[in-house]
Amino acid sequence: MIKTSVKTIRLLGMTAAASLLTGCILVPGSNIDPGALGATSNDTSWFESTGGAGTWFPGLRREPEETPEQQQQTEQIVQQTVDVVTITSQLVAEQQRAAQMNQAVPAAMPASLVQELASYEYHVDKGDMLIITVYDHPELTNPSGSNNNNPENSGITVENDGTIYYPYIGKVQVAGLTVDEIREAIAGPLAQFITDPQVSVRVQRFSxxxxxxxxxxxxxxxxxxxxIPLTVLDAIAAAGGLAPDANWHEVMLSRNGTETILSVYEMLNNGRLGQNMLLQHGDVLHVPVAGQQQVFVLGELNRVNTLPMGNIRMSLTEALTRSGGLNQVTSNAEGxxxxxxxxxxxxxxxTIFQLDVKNAIAFAVGAQFMLQPSDIVYVTTAPVTRWNRVISQIVPSLNALITANQLNTL
Incomplete structure (x- = not known):
């Protein structure tokens, strides 16, 4: 999954929201006479006329009707800046399939992970403490230098060079070996001094x-x-579980300079265990806070809203419902x-997704279209051609913020 800049997304969301808020929060969907507000052709506002009255959009340039050439130019600006996609059942199905492929989350644990867990063996390294037992030879079970009074420290510590010292055979290279390989490395040379030595090796302390x-x-x-193999879910459980304000969807695994986004929610709630990766030495598993996940819902609704997403993803239809639904007087069903x-x-x-709810069945499609953090849901009174003009006026602010954010990251 591509990791996006959270700072950029939040800035873009705030800017687009602010631009759109100027067109709906001050007087959302108001049917008023522009002359009553002293509007002139020089006002930096936009009045959408509807039979002598209409909707006032302060903050957006008030311009005369566009000529065909101007409309074509506006359309080119929109096409160069954003992708406009119609929300259909086919689109929803494609996005669901793409999300599963991009996140590599098959519905069951993949065979490769099952095999990796089944064949897992710990490889000893410097700092580990070993207990080596030679049956019928207690003098070799606790060689000189081990701590007989403290069982936890009763053993042989692997030195910084990866070796241990063992009676009769001297230094033995053990770093990188499994306990079975260490047993063979000791039993072989020891057979020169003891008949058929029965050697057991285990790790007393993993350090x-x-x-x-x-x-x-x-x-x-x-x-x-x-x-014992340690997976993502094992590590989170050993850490006491997720905190109440944890973001279950965007847990970050950092490994050798590469960051991978994992969804604990998918693992625990939908059984998609393909992300329950086996952890390796040096891995960092970071669980971000969920508080910054929100969706802006603006325009011709009964209630303008900023909705926290939490850990259960929200559909477009749910966001509209939680905002009181569409304003039946002023909203455009296509917009x-x-x-x-x-x-x-x-x-x-x-990317701008458009849902046309002139047919009520479209709300069912909207119920399957899942929103993402920082999405801006906007319902307009304007026809689609006028919406192109709104986009073209937002574009300069979006460009400026992206440039500023890129400079800040240099």
């Missing part, structure tokens, strides 16, 4: 390898990698739009 769990968990901190800022390196600033 060499660890992972880190940070962010919104009950007990953040480091965890040791042991002889339900979702503005979704693109990643900073995308060729266009945003």
């Amino acid at each position: 060499a390898k660890r992972i880190y769990v940070t962010g919104q968990v009950t007990r953040p901190g480091q965890q040791s990698i042991t002889n 339900i739009f979702v503005i979704r800022p693109n990643a900073p390196d995308a060729p266009k600033l945003a």
